[in-house]
Amino acid sequence: MAHFDGELWREIYRRMVRIRTFEDEASRLASKGEIPGALHTAAGQEGEIVGACMALRPDDYMVGNHRSHGHPIGKGAALRPLMAELFGKQTGVCHGKGGSMHLADFSVGSLGETSIVGSGMPVAVGAALGSKLKGNDRVTLCFFGDGASNEGTFHESLNLAAIWSLPVIFLCENNGYGATTPASTVMSVANVADRAKAYAIPGAIVDGQDAIAVYERVLQAVDRARRGEGPTLVEAKTYRYADHAVNLGPGFAIDRGHELAQWRRRDPIALFRARMIEAAIEEEELARIEAEVAASVADAVEFARSSPFPSYEEAFDDVFGERVPLPQSPLACG
Amino acid sequence: MPRKSFLEAVRDAQFEEMKRDPHVFMMGEDLTTNLFGATTGFVEAFGKERVRNTPISEAGFIGAAAGAAMVGMRPIVDVTIASFIYPAMDQLISIVSKSRYLYGGQARLPLVLRLSLFYGNSTAAQHSDRPYPMLMAVPGLKVIIPSNPLDMKGLLKSAVRDDDPVLCFEDAGLWSTKMEIPDDEDFLVPLGRATVSREGRDVTVVALAACVAQSLAAAADLAKEGVSVEVIDPRTLVPLDAETILRSVRKTGRLVVVDPAHRTCSAASEIAALVAERAFGALRAPVLRVTTPDTHIPFSPPLEARLFPSKSRIAEAIRRVVGFDLGDSRRSAGA
Numbered sequence: 001m002a003h004f005d006g007e008l009w010r011e012i013y014r015r016m017v018r019i020r021t022f023e024d025e026a027s028r029l030a031s032k033g034e035i036p037g038a039l040h041t042a043a044g045q046e047g048e049i050v051g052a053c054m055a056l057r058p059d060d061y062m063v064g065n066h067r068s069h070g071h072p073i074g075k076g077a078a079l080r081p082l083m084a085e086l087f088g089k090q091t092g093v094c095h096g097k098g099g100s101m102h103l104a105d106f107s108v109g110s111l112g113e114t115s116i117v118g119s120g121m122p123v124a125v126g127a128a129l130g131s132k133l134k135g136n137d138r139v140t141l142c143f144f145g146d147g148a149s150n151e152g153t154f155h156e157s158l159n160l161a162a163i164w165s166l167p168v169i170f171l172c173e174n175n176g177y178g179a180t181t182p183a184s185t186v187m188s189v190a191n192v193a194d195r196a197k198a199y200a201i202p203g204a205i206v207d208g209q210d211a212i213a214v215y216e217r218v219l220q221a222v223d224r225a226r227r228g229e230g231p232t233l234v235e236a237k238t239y240r241y242a243d244h245a246v247n248l249g250p251g252f253a254i255d256r257g258h259e260l261a262q263w264r265r266r267d268p269i270a271l272f273r274a275r276m277i278e279a280a281i282e283e284e285e286l287a288r289i290e291a292e293v294a295a296s297v298a299d300a301v302e303f304a305r306s307s308p309f310p311s312y313e314e315a316f317d318d319v320f321g322e323r324v325p326l327p328q329s330p331l332a333c334g
Numbered sequence: 335m336p337r338k339s340f341l342e343a344v345r346d347a348q349f350e351e352m353k354r355d356p357h358v359f360m361m362g363e364d365l366t367t368n369l370f371g372a373t374t375g376f377v378e379a380f381g382k383e384r385v386r387n388t389p390i391s392e393a394g395f396i397g398a399a400a401g402a403a404m405v406g407m408r409p410i411v412d413v414t415i416a417s418f419i420y421p422a423m424d425q426l427i428s429i430v431s432k433s434r435y436l437y438g439g440q441a442r443l444p445l446v447l448r449l450s451l452f453y454g455n456s457t458a459a460q461h462s463d464r465p466y467p468m469l470m471a472v473p474g475l476k477v478i479i480p481s482n483p484l485d486m487k488g489l490l491k492s493a494v495r496d497d498d499p500v501l502c503f504e505d506a507g508l509w510s511t512k513m514e515i516p517d518d519e520d521f522l523v524p525l526g527r528a529t530v531s532r533e534g535r536d537v538t539v540v541a542l543a544a545c546v547a548q549s550l551a552a553a554a555d556l557a558k559e560g561v562s563v564e565v566i567d568p569r570t571l572v573p574l575d576a577e578t579i580l581r582s583v584r585k586t587g588r589l590v591v592v593d594p595a596h597r598t599c600s601a602a603s604e605i606a607a608l609v610a611e612r613a614f615g616a617l618r619a620p621v622l623r624v625t626t627p628d629t630h631i632p633f634s635p636p637l638e639a640r641l642f643p644s645k646s647r648i649a650e651a652i653r654r655v656v657g658f659d660l661g662d663s664r665r666s667a668g669a
Contacts, residue, residue, distance in 0.1 A: 061405065063401070092438070093438065093440075094436060094437050094438035094440070095438035095439070096438070097435055097436055097437070097438045098436045098437060098438065102436045102437065104436075104437040104438075104440055104441070105440075106437070106440040106441070111401070111404050111405070111441070112404075112433060112436065112437050112440075112441060114428065114429065116424055116428045119397070119424055119425065119428050119429055120429075121397070122393060122394050122395075122396070122397020122398050122400070122401065122425055122429075123397050123398070123400055123401035123404065123429055124401060125394065125397070125398045125401060126397060126398035126399060126400055126401020126402040126403070126404070126405075127401040127402065127404060127405045128401075129398055129401065129402045129407075130401065130402040130404075130405035130406060130407045131405070132383075133359060133383060133384070133402070133407060134405075134406070134407070140401075152393060152421075153393050153394065153397065153424075153425075156389075156391045156393050156394030156395075156397075157394055157397075157398075159389060159391065159394065160388070160389070160391060160394045160395065160398060163389070317439065318434050318435045318438060318439040319434070319435055319473045319474050320434070320474065320476070320498045320573075321434075321442070321496075321497045321498055324473070324573075
């Protein structure tokens with residue numbers, strides 16, 4: 001059993017519950033059309049997300065993917081701007097430009113979630129290269145899925161990070177599926193971590209439903225990266241409960257009946273909750289954390305609802321540093 | 335003033351900017367080998383951390399340039415031949431062009447990608463591309479296309495200092511051309527500003543890259559025939575200096591656009607559309623494009639040579655627009 005650290009454990013629990021509650025509420029609002037677009041949730045994966053994020057310092061960097069909400073919440077981002085972003089509001093963390101798949105909160109080192117599978121991996125390598133060139137000891141955590149490990153960018157990123165000994169941790173969230181395709185049918189190795197051998201870097205497998213196990217293994221990788229010894233590939237075996245995404249249509253629903261039930265029995269939040277009670281944390285305290293989180297999510301929804309949409313002119317901001325010209329009339333070319 | 339070649343201008347611009355700002359660094363294949371002479375003396379001056387050889391891994395290092403830029407570095411990536419950007423298209427379009435926008439202005443991507451236009455020397459269809467038009471169609475990418483050593487140096491230095499991604503297309507046909515360049519480390523040519531390379535009254539020729547010199551040569555020939563040609567070099571395609579082009583066309587009433595890219599959706603097409611929309615009343619003849627036809631670039635030298643714009647094709651287009659009779663055309667169109 002891992003060394004007990006009350007403050008750390010409480011924070012891990014709080015962040016896992018925050019992700020679950022935030023996403024449950026967002027799914028509900030997306031299903032009834034209040035949140036536009038597709039919504040990819042990570043329910044079931046909170047253990048690996050928070051375990052990995054808690055191994056970082058606040059000033060470390062993080063890059064993620066289309067299953068976007070958990071990562072910035074895990075890294076400590078405020079909920080109001082995240083929820084407002086899901087609503088497409090001006091007060092959103094990306095001012096309504098990114099939405100559910102592209103959250104980013106640079107104030108907590110979240111450099112952005114990207115929605116083309118595998119596309120964030122070279123960016124993470126570049127952030128780590130930036131740390132190296134600047135001579136600071138910030139590391140970069142790169143979340144990616146089992147699907148991304150079949151992309152060319154996976155190979156290019158691990159190779160670059162390995163040859164340049166960059167301070168990056170590649171955290172594979174292997175949830176078993178790329179959309180509806182079982183990972184095992186599109187890989188010739190049993191584990192994504194096995195691929196680390198090709199780059200002569202450490203490759204580790206952890207139980208993604210055990211937040212502490214993830215935390216401890218990622219912390220080793222973080223320490224190695226900070227010492228300048230290079231990257232590590234950590235594969236967290238995990239599972240997502242929901243279909244690929246809310247609002248993408250019934251074609252994404254697949255029957256995973258027995259398998260889903262089995263994984264639900266190893267729910268990362270329920271497992272950790274039981275462990276905290278074993279470690280003599282009062283159940284009332286956990287209930288208090290849950291109530292606080294529920295209130296903060298409700299507050300975030302209310303904030304998002306009452307926020308204005310961006311103005312039309314803002315569609316032309318942030319293409320470049322200077323605003324691009326607005327069309328002078330419907331017929332004009334600008 | 336010292337005379338410098340186009341490639342020496344590239345070298346000097348990079349050297350001066352790396353010396354000025356420690357956040358500037360270079361990445362690319364065979365960089366330390368100094369294949370074309372654009373990094374002479376760099377390793378000695380800046381070391382191999384800042385003059386960084388990469389594997390042949392375009393998606394990897396162009397995406398890494400984006401990540402490094404997002405945490406405050408200012409990479410210059412030598413992509414070498416322009417077609418080598420294709421393996422990195424997702425990084426270029428999904429990450430480099432869109433991150434500032436997607437993240438609501440939180441990300442800044444001050445990076446420069448240098449891409450040479452390596453056509454006209456028997457490298458066949460995969461190495462001879464001039465792909466700037468398709469990238470002009472991607473919001474978020476600035477595009478420069480210098481036509482001489484002076485602009486090359488001044489534009490590249492401005493690009494390095496710019497806070498947005500800039501694609502620098504360098505016509506390899508210009509590499510050995512020389513001109514006097516001021517010995518001033520703060521000499522800059524601003525992005526987004528065209529220049530009038532030759533003043534004239536009868537026809538405007540807007541030309542890109544090596545086609546500027548061809549157009550100037552055609553203009554000199556036409557002057558002997560009594561035709562006064564104005565040559566405009568946009569220098570930057572994004573953002574395009576529309577006003578300088580429109581002002582010229584409103585004066586001359588005629589436009590020929592010369593672009594070594596393929597015809598369909600070329601930069602020439604965009605400039606022609608701009609003029610048709612905003613200066614239609616000034617036109618006294620149809621707008622003509624002198625471009626590369628929509629076929630691939632063949633290996634065989636005599637085939638390849640005929641495809642690109644040339645002084646004689648430009649001169650022929652100028653004669654046609656100057657000789658065009660608006661009244662005749664309208665009568666025949668009505669008949």
